[in-house]
Amino acid sequence: xxxxxxxxxxxxxxxxxxxxxxxxxxxxxxxxxxxxxxxxxxxxxxxxxxxxxxxxxxxxxxxxxxxxxxxxxxxxxxxxxxxxxxxxxxx
Amino acid sequence: xxxxxxxxxxxxxxxxxxxxxxxxxxxxxxxxxxxxxxxxxxxxxxxxxxxxxxxxxxxxxxxxxxxxxxxxxxxxxxxxxxxxxxxxxxx
DNA sequence: GCTTTTTACTTTCGGATTGCAAGTGATTAT
DNA sequence: ATAATCACTTGCAATCCGAAAGTAAAAAGC
Numbered sequence: 001x002x003x004x005x006x007x008x009x010x011x012x013x014x015x016x017x018x019x020x021x022x023x024x025x026x027x028x029x030x031x032x033x034x035x036x037x038x039x040x041x042x043x044x045x046x047x048x049x050x051x052x053x054x055x056x057x058x059x060x061x062x063x064x065x066x067x068x069x070x071x072x073x074x075x076x077x078x079x080x081x082x083x084x085x086x087x088x089x090x091x
Numbered sequence: 092x093x094x095x096x097x098x099x100x101x102x103x104x105x106x107x108x109x110x111x112x113x114x115x116x117x118x119x120x121x122x123x124x125x126x127x128x129x130x131x132x133x134x135x136x137x138x139x140x141x142x143x144x145x146x147x148x149x150x151x152x153x154x155x156x157x158x159x160x161x162x163x164x165x166x167x168x169x170x171x172x173x174x175x176x177x178x179x180x181x182x
Numbered sequence: 183g184c185t186t187t188t189t190a191c192t193t194t195c196g197g198a199t200t201g202c203a204a205g206t207g208a209t210t211a212t
Numbered sequence: 213a214t215a216a217t218c219a220c221t222t223g224c225a226a227t228c229c230g231a232a233a234g235t236a237a238a239a240a241g242c
Contacts, residue, residue, distance in 0.1 A: 014190050025230050030191055052238065053189065061170045068166055071159040079152045105219050116201050121220055143209065144218065 003032055004041065004058065004065050009086055012055040013047065041065070094123055095132065095149065095156050100177055103146040104138065132156070 002024070006017050017029055024032075033056065036042045041062035047053040058065075069087060076083030093115070097108050108120055115123075124147065127133045132153035138144040149156075160178060167174030 015188080018190090025232090026191065027193080027231095028229065033191095051189095064166055064170060068159065068162040071162045075155055075159055079155060106217080109219090116203095117220065118202090118222080119200065122199095124220095142218095 001065075001069075003029075003036060003056075004062060005069055005087070007042065007056060007058050007062070008066060008069060012057060013053070036062070092156075092160075094120075094127060094147075095153060096160055096178070098133065098147060098149050098153070099157060099160060103148060104144070105147075127153070 002020060002022055003017055006020055011017065011020070014029070014033070017033075018024065018026055033042070037044065039061075040059050042056045043059050045055050045057050047055045073083070073085060073087050077085055093111060093113055094108055097111055102108065102111070105120070105124070108124075109115065109117055124133070128135065130152075131150050133147045134150050136146050136148050138146045164174070164176060164178050168176055
């Protein structure tokens, strides 16, 4: 879910996910990326910066998780102190 | 999350959760009930059937998770075959 | 062109978490 | 009075996770 959130926020590279404030271990991150790809929530694409490196983007199925993230964000903002709103507007 | 879903659906007793199709082991269930109580998502109440047994209900904070469940249900219905809609109408 | 750094992982390993099975004491049904 | 149900707890093997280190390929710096 945190990987999906990062993708919605614009991050798209392995290093971006690894540097997120939750600081996921890289072995777990690699496993999650693999599983999310198997579930067709994300897909691999070539990096946008001209290099031969990889990046990830949400599939249509993955983008459809946005309302779930927004509902969770709203709940956190309303009920859990310390919740930060990095996700933008509704729907 | 599955405990919260069961509570939204009407189940309220330990046995109800334990008998859910996901069949959670009872030691994990006991742990989750304790944690959800600590997080003030659920609270203990006396059972409704006159016996001296226990039941659980959602707090206001817990009930506020309903939109999250609905968003997840909608996603499952749209993208995951085999998703069953046991949750009722919107909001 | 050669060295250093970055990237995207994999491997290793101790500790935490989980699933399964069985057990327990109190309450309730027969 | 006896049996069954309820709401857990305990014990143990297997799985999963986090932290750290290692690696191969690509990119950056000089």
